[in-house]
Amino acid sequence: MRRVNRDQRTRINLTLNGRAVSADTEPRMLLSDFLRHALGATGTHVGCEHGVCGCCTVLIDGTAGRSCLTLAVQVEGRAVRTVESLASADGKLNALQQAFQNNHALQCGFCTPGILMSFTDYLAKNPKPSEAEICEVLSGHLCRCTGYAGIVAAIKEATGSK
Amino acid sequence: MKPRPFDYVCPDNVDEAVALLAAHGDAARVLAGGQSLMAILNFRLAEPEMLIDVSRLAELDTIREGDGKIEVGASVTQNKFLAWPALATKLPLLAKMLPFVGHFQTRNRGTVCGSIAHADPSSELPLALAMLGGEVVLRSKKGTRVLAAKDFQLDMLTTARESEELITAVRFPVQSEKQVAFREVARRHGDFAIIAIAVVVEEKNKFRLGVGGMTGRPTVRQFNATGDAAIRDAAVALGVELEGLEDMHASAAMRRDLLRNLAPVVVNEALQCAA
Amino acid sequence: MGDLVSKVLGTSVRRKEDPALLSGRGRYADDLPVPHGTLHAHVIRSPHAHAKILKIDVAEALTQRGVWAVITGEDVKKFSDPFLIVLKAPIHQWSLAVERVRYVGEPVALVVADDRYLAEDAAEKVQVDYEPLLAAVDPLAACKKDAPHLHAEAKSNEISVRAFSYGDVKGAFAKADAHVKLTVDYARMSFTPMECYVVVAAYDPIAGSYDVLANFQGPFSTHPVMARALRVPGTKFRVRIPPDSGGSFGIKLSVFPYMVLASIAARITGRPVKWVEDRAEHLLAASTGPNRITEIEAAVTKDGRILGLKLDQLEDYGAFLRAPMPGPLYRMHGSVTGAYDIPNVDVINRVVLTNKMPASLIRGFGGPQLYLALERLVHRIAVELKLDHLDVIKRNLIAAKSFPYKTAAGALYDSGDYQSAIEMATGDGRLADLKRRRDAARAAGRYYGIGYAAVVEPGMSNMGYLSNILTAEQREKAGPKNGAVSMVTVNVDPLGAVSVTPDVTVQGQGHETVISQIVAERLGLKVEDIDVVIELDTAKDQWSIAAGTYSCRFTPGTAVAAHMAAMQIRDKLAKIAAKQLNVLPNDIEFVDGKVRSRGNPDNAMPFGRVAGTAHWSPAMLPDGMSPSLRETGVWSPPELEPPSSDDRINTSLTYGFVFDLCGVEIDPMTYQVRVDRYVSMHDAGTLLNPMIAEGQMRGAFAQGIAAALYEEYVSDESGAFLSGSFADYLVPTVSEIPPVEFLHQETPSPFTPLGAKGLAEGNCMSVPACIANAIADALGVKDISLPASPRRIHGLLAEVEARQKGESVRAAGGAR
Structure with missing residues (x-):
């Protein structure tokens, strides 16, 4: 049984974007805050802290979830993937990212990392989604700038249905 | 925050x-x-x-069939249950309702039991459990007790779980009925429903209708009725009896009218399913 | 520009901003490093809409782990003065409540601690004793004599009433065949950027200066307001804008009181203080668009020609009037007659304060409120005179040959051809298709309606428009205000690398890309050769009070200044090159990274070589030339004059046109409105980057849909706030945004060198009006409140059913 008392700081070991990392935290620290402030992975954004907006979506053991509804202590020993993992080391965008640029699928870019991570998970499970399926997954994210059309077009391009 | x-x-x-x-x-x-x-x-x-x-307890991360029931452990996520291969054949109503629970991303982590434990009056899983006559398995140091859905959810966000009890699983009876339908009215895709209606056709002219969002907990009724007018009348009577919740998004009268309008539609959708 | 070979301006260049933002390498305010020792703040907020603060007990909170200070209104009063406002009225707002709270969510105290978690813990230990007071929540009730007063010394909640009269309205109403009248409500809402407010403030006690990083959007006319509040000269209030910002839509102006609050906290604690607003705070108290009640009446001929117009606009700004409010009421003043040729207009503008969150900037900025009233009225004219709605619109449009056209209230519309725009939008079978759909639906007994909206979209505000809230005499005394100054600096380094510093704030509009296009084209370089640095720093960069990104000022303003700065550099480089190439400067052209003779293209130098001359070899420069390769383009269009003595004002520089038509169907089973087809026609003059332009339109369209059908800030009669989470405040997802077809026409503006107009707000103005008109057409009802939620549609349908029943009863009675 693992127990961390409220005022106790504990070391969390995890794999972040393929690399073993660790940092100390209290039990109540949200994963979103932990990633950004303890591990320096600021690509994951915080938009609502109640699980609606989707900005903070990351992959935990390959599955997309809200990092604001997850505690840092819960990812002990797990693999977390964030938007920083998508482009190659020399900055080359992957196909999904490139499709976002091609289709003007972002403006302020704040919601974008969460959307990219959701579809990184979803497209791995369903590489050829219909437009309805794309919209179903995208409806788990709020974007205020684009009106969503460019995002749908980008995902269609990335999945070869455009 | x-x-x-x-x-x-x-x-x-x-x-x-x-x-x-x-x-x-x-x-x-x-x-x-x-x-x-x-x-x-x-x-x-x-x-x-x-x-x-309890999210890491492997013993609770199981979907098991036994005694004509499907038992879903407390750490089984909604998406895991949705992806369970036998879902559409064994629990056709749930197969229709689960996609309405939250979003892809929240279903990835949200659990079937957690949603039922939370007992929101308009959420889909408590309604499904009530519609199918399911039960909740509770464990404490004293032992295990099993509560029927109707005895579990008492009111809005209120259940019969004792403070020392852990919900270890919920059980849905394998469904023999194949004619099922579900509709909900929500402001946005993925929102909690203003009203949710589920229908199971039991036999000719005999069906079961469940409604969420009208009162603090789901309501399930059996009806013998044929034709839109009769179903509509039954829905009107049910609406009057339940009164309906009042909030910013819908008045009680609007909820009653939604029930009246949609009950015949959902019944017809169910009847249209191949028996 | 006949000599420009590389045409990148006007093409859909992909955005330079995107790769970093797509890779998690954005640099938003909360991502940037902060000084060691930075403390974190949490705001304690009022649970009451209106109450006296009896006592704030901070003793227990100060004993909590990690707590440095709990700052209250008394501290704030010691270190700052109330914010300046446009009116000389006794309405005092500090960055924390002083003695009294006036809305739910008003900041009451600030806890400063080692981290945010600890600050929130300590906040729960602060005891605030309140004596609740009656609240004035409804704007009409707040205007009544017996209403509780928010600001006792002001003696009324209706703090400003101004009447304007242009032409002969009395005469127009006297000779009209009919009068058509309507009252229209516009609700409170916000466009809730996905990134909330962020402030990091530091204080240097030796210099007596503040340094504030904030995702503030401008206008920088607010900078003197903050500096004055902190009792320092502007140079001692340094504001830095982060390189990226997660959306704004007007909302991030209102971070400014928190910039002052964090500054005071930094001064008190002696440490840098950071505050990151959370979503609960944002929804409760950040900012909202103002709600407005408009009584509007037209004098019309029997064929629907509008002879005269009266508007009585009551706008609710919540608990305080914040600078630069009441902008939404005055920004549209010149175009109060919209797209129509109406010579006679009376306008009454009323400002009321209520016990709700203060209202401020929001995309559309007064346009949605105005056009919902005006366009609903035009529809009512058609209904009451039994005319076709589109015919009534066409009959009243400003004629294409009249541009530049001076409106009754003083706007100088630069260009347009509204008739051809409408022909194009309704052509190609679009209107016929809508009518077919409507007829089929109605034949089947369904509720289907067609709506139209014609909207003039102002771009780049005249900074003098707000002074029209003062009388001509008061304005004379205060000194006339006008203009809008844009400034951009282009810098060329010793190797010929070009960097640009514009006076905008980043929010996602793609300014980096468009400025690169402009400068690259002028200098014969590639878009990727231009580096645009948008991190406005008031201590180092050029800025005017008009700086910032708001009211569509980029295209008519900053883009022009970029063009001017690039042309100044180009002229200078042309002279330098001419001397070395032995040609005349006017024989020089800039092509593909070369500076060369037009007559003999082989006589050329690389761009970098020419630039290097200025840096390395000043002796080689033409006589008298200064060696600097840093030029600031300053753009101040002459058309933005102060209000005239008879209160006419050219409120903006450019005026685009939007014409929308749509078909909606109302589901009598679920009470939902389904947008069946939507067409939006735009004329924004010359498009600089069509992809980015359409992106802005799509964003505005989605926000227009949000306003029409989903988003609303709701308070109950006690002033309690009911929209405090994203579960209750309904931002549309992809599933709620219908498809839209955009069409474009380009009538270049004669008043800007690029011919381009503002374009990012038009659909925020047109969509609510167009959808409201379509709903009115579908149901045959007069009064439409937005958002048209199922709850409201349920009410309207009950009205329709009662009417139908009444008609059938009457019909039955007649048969007897």
């Missing part, structure tokens, strides 16, 4: 979890998918002294 401090415990097995609940009772909250609880904590609307994280 940062949670108050709490102790975090990740038990290795159900016995440990149950022992923790016995020791801490109301002061502890069980954390499974966290899709409701964590938001509540971030808003500081609750002040548990301890969180007992």
Whole structure:
């Protein structure tokens, strides 16, 4: 049984974007805050802290979830993937990212990392989604700038249905 | 929007979890998918002294069939259940309702049992459990007790779970009926429903209708009625009886009217399913 | 520009901003490093809409772990003065409540601690005793004599009433065949950027200066307001804008009181203080668009020609009037007659304060409120005179040959051809298709309606428009205000690398890309050769009070200044090159990274070589030339004059046109409105980057849909706030945004060198009006409140059913 008392700081070991990392935290620290402030992975954004907006979506053991509804202590020993993992080391965008640029699928870019991570998970499970399926997954994210059309077009391009 | 401090415990097995609940009772909250609880904590609307994280308990991460029932363990996520290959054949109503639960991303972590434990009056899973005559398995140091859906959810966000009990699973009876339908009216895709209606056709002219969002807990009724007018009349009578909740998004009258309008539509959709 | 070979301006260049933002390498305010020792703040907010603060007990909170200070209104009063406002009225707002709270969510105290979690813990230990007071929540009730007063010394909640009269309205109403009248409500809402407010403030006690990083959007006319509040000269209030910002839509102006609050906290604690607003705070108290009640009446001929117009606009700004409010009421003043040729207009503008969150900037900025009233009225004219709605619109449009056209209230519309725009939008079978759909639906007994909206979209505000709230005499005394100054600096380094510093704030509009296009084209370089640095720093960069990104000022303003700065550099480089190439400067052209003779293209130098001359070899420069390769383009269009003595004002520089038509169907089973087809026609003059332009339109369209059908800030009669989470405040997802077809026409503006107009707000103005008109057409009802939620549609349908029943009863009675 693992127990961390409220005022106790504990070391969390995890794999972040393929690399073993660790940092100390209290039990109540949200994963979103932990990633950004303890591990320096600021690509994951915080938009609502109640699980609606989707900005903070990351992959935990390959599955997309809200990092604001997850505690840092819960990812002990797990693999977390964030938007920083998508482009190659020399900055080359992957196909999904490139499709976002091609289709003007972002403006302020704040919601974008969460959307990219959701579809990184979803497209791995369903590489050829219909437009309805794309919209179903995208409806788990709020974007205020684009009106969503460019995002749908980008995902269609990335999945070869455009 | 940062949670108050709490102790975090990740038990290795159900016995440990149950022992923790016995020791801490109301002061502890069980954390499974966290899709409701964590938001509540971030808003500081609750002040548990301890969180007992059951999300890693492999013994609760199972979907099992036995005694004509499908048992879903407390750490089974909604998406895992949705992807269960036998879902459409064994539980056709759930196959129709589960996609309406939250979003892809929240279903990835949100659990079937957690949604039922949260007992929101308009959420889909408590309605499904009530419609199918399912039951909730509760464990404490004293032993295991099994409550029927109708005895479990008492009112809005209120259940019969005792503070030292852990919900280890819910059970849905394998459905023999194939004619099922579900509709909900929500402001946005993925929102909690203003009203949710499920129908199961039991035999010719005999069906079961369940409605969520009208009162503090789901309501299920059997009807013998043929034709839109008769179903409509029955729905009107049910609406009058339930009165309907009143909130910013819908008046009670609007909820009653939605029930009246949609009941015949959902019944017809169910009748259209191949028997 | 006949000599420009590389045409990148006007093409859909992909955005330079995107790769970093797509890779998690954005640099938003909360991502940037902060000084060691930075403390974190949490705001304690009022639970009451209106109450006296009896006592704030901070003793227990100060004993909590990690707590440095709990700052209250008394501290704030010691270190700052109330914010300046446009009116000389006794309305005092500090960055924390002083003695009294006036809305739910008003900041009451600030806890400063080692981290945010600890600050929130300590906040729960602060005891605030309140004596609740009656609240004035409804704007009409708040205007009544017996209403509780928010600001006792002001003696009324209706703090400003101004009447304007242009032409002969009395005469127009006297000779009209009919009068058509309507009252229209516009609700409170916000566009809730996904990134909330962020402030990091530091204080240097030796210099007596503040340094504030904030995702503030401008206008920088607010900078003197903050500096004055902190009692320092502007140079001692340094504001830095982060390189990226997660959306704004007007909302991030209102971070400014928190910039002052964090500054005071930094001064008190002696440490840098950071505050990151959370979503609960944002929804409760950040900012909202103002709600407005408009009584509007037209004098019309029997064929629907509008002879005269009266508007009585009551706008609710919540608990305080914040600078630069009441902008939404005055920004549209010149175009109060919209797209129509109406010579006679009376306008009454009323400002009321209520016990709700203060209202401020929001995309559309007064346009949605105005056009919902005006376009609903035009529809009512058609209904009451039994005319076709589109015919009434066409009959009243400003004629294409009249541009530049002076409106009754003083706007100088630069260009347009509204008739051809409408022909194009309704052509190609679009209107016929809508009518077919409507007829088929109605034949089947369904509720289907067609709506139109014609909207003139102002771009780049005249900074003098707000002074029209003062009388001509008061304005004379205060000194006339006008203009809008844009400034951009282009810098060329010793190797010929070009960097640009514009006076905008980043929010996602793609300014980096468009400025690169402009400068690259002028200098014969590639878009990727231009580096645009948008991190406005008031201590180092050029800025005017008009700086910032708001009211569509980029295209008519900053883009022009970029063009001017690039042309100044180009002229200078042309002279340098001419001397070395032995040609005349006017024989020089800039092509493909070369500076060369037009007559003999082989006589050329690389761009970098020419630039290097200025840096390395000043002796080689033409006589008298200064060696600097740093030029600031300053753009101040002459058309933005102060209000005239008879209160006419050219409120903006450019005026685009939007014409929308749509078909909606109302589901009588679920009470939902389904947008069946939507067409939006735009004329924004010359498009600089069509992809980015359409992106802005799509964003505005989605926000227009949000306003029409989903988003609303709701308070109950006690002033309690009911829209405090994203579960209750309904931002549309992809599933709620219908498809839209955009069409474009380009009538270049004669008043800007690029011919381009503002374009990012038009659909925020047109969509609510167009959808409201379509709903009115579908149901045959007069009064439409937005958002048209199922709850409201349920009410309207009950009205329709009662009417139908009444008609059938009457019909039955007649048969007897």
